[in-house]
Amino acid sequence: METKTRIDFISLLLYLFIACIGIASVYSATSEQGAFTLLEGRSGRQLMWYGVSVFLAIVIFLLNSEFFEVFSWYFYIGLMLLLVAVLFVGAEIAGSRSWLKIGSFSLQPAEFAKYGTAFAIAAFLSHIDVSLSKRKDLLTAGAIIGIPAVLIILQGDAGSALVFSSFILVLYREGLTPLVLVLGLTAILIFVLTMVIGTGILAGIVLAILGVFLSFTYTNKKIILPSIIAAVACIAFSFSVQYIFSEVLQEHQQKRIQVTLNLLEDPQGAGYNVNQAKIAIGSGGFNGKGFLKGSHTKGDFIPEQTTDFIFCTIGEEGGWLWSAGTILLFTLLILRLYWLAHRAKKKYKRVFIFSVASIIFFHLTVNIGMTIGLMPVIGIPLPLISYGGSSILAFSLLIFTALRFDASRDEDLQSVFS
Amino acid sequence: MLSRRSYYIYAAVLIVAMIYVYRLFQLQVLDDKYAVLADKISLRKQTIYPQRGLIFDRNKKLLVYNEPVRDLMVSVPFQIEGIDTSLLCELIGIDTTEFRERLERAEKNAYQRKAVFLKNVSNKIYARIHERLFEFKGFFFEIRQDRNYKYVSSAHVLGFLGEVSRSDLESQESDYYEQGDFVGKKGVEQFYEEFLRGEKGEKYIYIDKLGTSKGSYQDGRLDIEPVDGNDLILTIDIALQEYGEQLLQNKMGSMVAIQPKTGEILALISSPFYNPRNFNIQNRSEFYGKAAVNPTKPLFNRAVSAPYPPGSTFKPLMALVALQDGAINPGTHFPCPGFYRLGGRIIRCHGHPSPTSLERSIASSCNTFYCHTFRTMMQLDKYEDTEAAYRSWYNYLQSFGLGRALGIDVNGESKGWLKDAEFYDRMHGKGSWIYANIISLSFGQGELGFTPMQMANIAATIANRGYFYTPHVIKSISGVDTIPSKYTEKHQTLVEEKYFNAVIEGMKLVTISGTAAHVAIEGIQIAGKTGTVQNPHGKNHSAYMAFAPADDPEIAIAVVVEESGYGATWAAPMAHLMIEKYMFPDSTTKKQYLEERLMNADLIPEKYKNGN
Numbered sequence A: 001m002e003t004k005t006r007i008d009f010i011s012l013l014l015y016l017f018i019a020c021i022g023i024a025s026v027y028s029a030t031s032e033q034g035a036f037t038l039l040e041g042r043s044g045r046q047l048m049w050y051g052v053s054v055f056l057a058i059v060i061f062l063l064n065s066e067f068f069e070v071f072s073w074y075f076y077i078g079l080m081l082l083l084v085a086v087l088f089v090g091a092e093i094a095g096s097r098s099w100l101k102i103g104s105f106s107l108q109p110a111e112f113a114k115y116g117t118a119f120a121i122a123a124f125l126s127h128i129d130v131s132l133s134k135r136k137d138l139l140t141a142g143a144i145i146g147i148p149a150v151l152i153i154l155q156g157d158a159g160s161a162l163v164f165s166s167f168i169l170v171l172y173r174e175g176l177t178p179l180v181l182v183l184g185l186t187a188i189l190i191f192v193l194t195m196v197i198g199t200g201i202l203a204g205i206v207l208a209i210l211g212v213f214l215s216f217t218y219t220n221k222k223i224i225l226p227s228i229i230a231a232v233a234c235i236a237f238s239f240s241v242q243y244i245f246s247e248v249l250q251e252h253q254q255k256r257i258q259v260t261l262n263l264l265e266d267p268q269g270a271g272y273n274v275n276q277a278k279i280a281i282g283s284g285g286f287n288g289k290g291f292l293k294g295s296h297t298k299g300d301f302i303p304e305q306t307t308d309f310i311f312c313t314i315g316e317e318g319g320w321l322w323s324a325g326t327i328l329l330f331t332l333l334i335l336r337l338y339w340l341a342h343r344a345k346k347k348y349k350r351v352f353i354f355s356v357a358s359i360i361f362f363h364l365t366v367n368i369g370m371t372i373g374l375m376p377v378i379g380i381p382l383p384l385i386s387y388g389g390s391s392i393l394a395f396s397l398l399i400f401t402a403l404r405f406d407a408s409r410d411e412d413l414q415s416v417f418s
Numbered sequence B: 001m002l003s004r005r006s007y008y009i010y011a012a013v014l015i016v017a018m019i020y021v022y023r024l025f026q027l028q029v030l031d032d033k034y035a036v037l038a039d040k041i042s043l044r045k046q047t048i049y050p051q052r053g054l055i056f057d058r059n060k061k062l063l064v065y066n067e068p069v070r071d072l073m074v075s076v077p078f079q080i081e082g083i084d085t086s087l088l089c090e091l092i093g094i095d096t097t098e099f100r101e102r103l104e105r106a107e108k109n110a111y112q113r114k115a116v117f118l119k120n121v122s123n124k125i126y127a128r129i130h131e132r133l134f135e136f137k138g139f140f141f142e143i144r145q146d147r148n149y150k151y152v153s154s155a156h157v158l159g160f161l162g163e164v165s166r167s168d169l170e171s172q173e174s175d176y177y178e179q180g181d182f183v184g185k186k187g188v189e190q191f192y193e194e195f196l197r198g199e200k201g202e203k204y205i206y207i208d209k210l211g212t213s214k215g216s217y218q219d220g221r222l223d224i225e226p227v228d229g230n231d232l233i234l235t236i237d238i239a240l241q242e243y244g245e246q247l248l249q250n251k252m253g254s255m256v257a258i259q260p261k262t263g264e265i266l267a268l269i270s271s272p273f274y275n276p277r278n279f280n281i282q283n284r285s286e287f288y289g290k291a292a293v294n295p296t297k298p299l300f301n302r303a304v305s306a307p308y309p310p311g312s313t314f315k316p317l318m319a320l321v322a323l324q325d326g327a328i329n330p331g332t333h334f335p336c337p338g339f340y341r342l343g344g345r346i347i348r349c350h351g352h353p354s355p356t357s358l359e360r361s362i363a364s365s366c367n368t369f370y371c372h373t374f375r376t377m378m379q380l381d382k383y384e385d386t387e388a389a390y391r392s393w394y395n396y397l398q399s400f401g402l403g404r405a406l407g408i409d410v411n412g413e414s415k416g417w418l419k420d421a422e423f424y425d426r427m428h429g430k431g432s433w434i435y436a437n438i439i440s441l442s443f444g445q446g447e448l449g450f451t452p453m454q455m456a457n458i459a460a461t462i463a464n465r466g467y468f469y470t471p472h473v474i475k476s477i478s479g480v481d482t483i484p485s486k487y488t489e490k491h492q493t494l495v496e497e498k499y500f501n502a503v504i505e506g507m508k509l510v511t512i513s514g515t516a517a518h519v520a521i522e523g524i525q526i527a528g529k530t531g532t533v534q535n536p537h538g539k540n541h542s543a544y545m546a547f548a549p550a551d552d553p554e555i556a557i558a559v560v561v562e563e564s565g566y567g568a569t570w571a572a573p574m575a576h577l578m579i580e581k582y583m584f585p586d587s588t589t590k591k592q593y594l595e596e597r598l599m600n601a602d603l604i605p606e607k608y609k610n611g612n
């Protein structure tokens, strides 16, 4: 069989297409703020980061896949040290200490931590002795994911920390019992219901369900105790959610959650961003207002409109066509990456590529969900589109490393059979 | 082969994508409220105010012109970050407490996401701030047209502008006016508002959240250019008007001069008057309150709003009505012993030769003659009873424009007092009143009241020998061919032309050998009639009406000077000087001593001066 280093053109084209939308959106969102050509201001810097990305991509493709595999843990440890370092020497911007200043540039190690964690989890799970059905290995995997998440929370950037939950999908794919997912989803359901109807009613409903359930299955004595325990656990969880919500979370965090769940009408306060975002996107109509013609974008009504809320510009100027199209492109990229993961012959590569797809999926879901009012406001960027060097570089590294692994899949086949 | 778990994950990705795409469809395509909201937030309609029409006098002298006023506006909601508020406060001369108060008020009154922060910014403050305005994002100026005046004159005729009131806004038929617009409030500014105002223009612009313009909306396709207002040429002769104002200064009273052949009002003066410059938008708040509580009522347009009993100035009209009705004829004489006895009551006259002819009765202002005349008319055989006779008398007067608003184009017109027969029915009981109850009407007292405008119109009607045109101050409107048709319609009275000669002869005698002979004007034959109006509240009102030249009248005039004394002392000489001024505008009067005495006299009773 012929061995050939071939890049997956479908992914590459999707990457380039999304990158162009990103540059155009950043340009549109900033063109009135002093930068008047594509090459100036934020769009110019965005282009520069893409230039750096291309350079990094070439470097990645010049390196042997095995290089990454060997150095996986070094990447991880190195980035963890960087996260710790940020806590001490980082620059504080907008309330979180998550930036490292290097000359005139600021880097956000949290963005790169995903890259290191993907390597580490891939290296760990591909180890011949590791199985997620073993409690020890499960805890280790949890620690690999949890350490960066905790360090990032310590920086005060809860949104970026949440991104690490996308690795649960990776663990699930690699054999984690679905119970974890079921428990997780149940927890989210209870959380939402607690917020909406309160612990009291929720407890009543749970007890009613328990009563009905037991009246049908009381003959099966084995089920009685676990179902009672489950019900009590649900109620207890609900109480703790209530407690955490009112006692632990800060007021602005409480409000964000309440606004998302439509429990609070506060268009000028916590809901301001989302409200303006919805207005911008909603006013785009089917066709959009046209490139550079978004009055809401131009009017600077949306906070963070080049970063977290960049999707508003696409929605306003491109209308439904372009916003749905952007989601389509992302969906295709994610599915393509999942497919690349699937066709990887080595577990290490599969886990890594799968992680990349899952991270993008998580970012997409949370970021766009937030701008259209389906998710609480969590400040994470839209991959490849939001302005920001760290984010662009991190996602480029993730994607090109995945593509590098995919490109050399035939070698793996050979090595297996030779 | 894909594992089941992989399928689940693919499905999850697709489900999220579908939910989001549908949600976007819902926001962007199905629900159009967001487009409306977006425009509401980021679109602003800027009103472009047209130039209001200018106002000229009959000789094309500019009276009223426009002067821009600037309001400092603030965008709402206001973003205070990055603004040096203490510097701004210093520049516009307020303190930070006031700054906060004004901001709060602005946010309450915001319309189109903006509100007035500081009204009528003075030129001094404007010069200080406008070059640095870029430092104060969210603040901008809006320019509107205020009025200014070439002459400190004619305030009551011209009226003034004011901000449109809430009730005006609610009752307007179209939705032309918006809160904060200026609208004519009085005088011709109000009456000819629709011509003067022009049409506002509109400009739609996008704004950012600081309220700064971000360019035009739809490339200006929806923008509307403003249309400037029509200029007005008034019938007022500003030289005559100013002269009259000088004569009436420091007096309470009024003068109206009309060109009889056209009904054009040459001068319309109410005194005390006010400086129109003090009543433009910029200055009014400073002066209005004081003027409004001034006991001499400078804001009150006596010329059209104040009815006075005409007193003896009514006699020529009384004679005309009696002539037409057949109660007297030009040769009628009545004896006058110096009084008229009415049962136990005596109505006094004053010393003059007896018996009195019609002409002499006017020249000497004989009360007895008119008591006889009135009694005769009320008891004419053709009338069933006094009431029928009174109705006839009433109709004659109505045909002279009395007892009703004439329909002039200056607001605030009073109907005057002219009671119908029903009034006396109510007062005395039906059928139980006779001439004796109402005899004082015959010499212009009792339940009779004419505004100076109505008196001047009587003079004009007599000058015309029986007809009048509704008095008006509009001569022409630029861009419009005609003036309102009601000002070109001839109103014929019920008294035929042939009866006027005898009366006019009598009025001529007034200035030859009668009550106003001492102030006759050389070279102009004036027909006039003095009046001394009894005033239960103080000194008599001095009244006079006249027209000249008597045989080819060019000017008719009525003058009332409140609480001053005899008609012959004040009103008559003033009217004569006005006539002289109008007939010989370029030469100074030979009666300079008279002019001086009149101009310098302060006839405002002390009680009004000391009043609070």
Ligand SMILES: [Zn+2]
Pocket (backbone or CB within 6 Å): B336, B337, B338, B339, B349, B350, B352, B356, B365, B366, B367, B368, B369
């Ligand atoms: Zn007499």
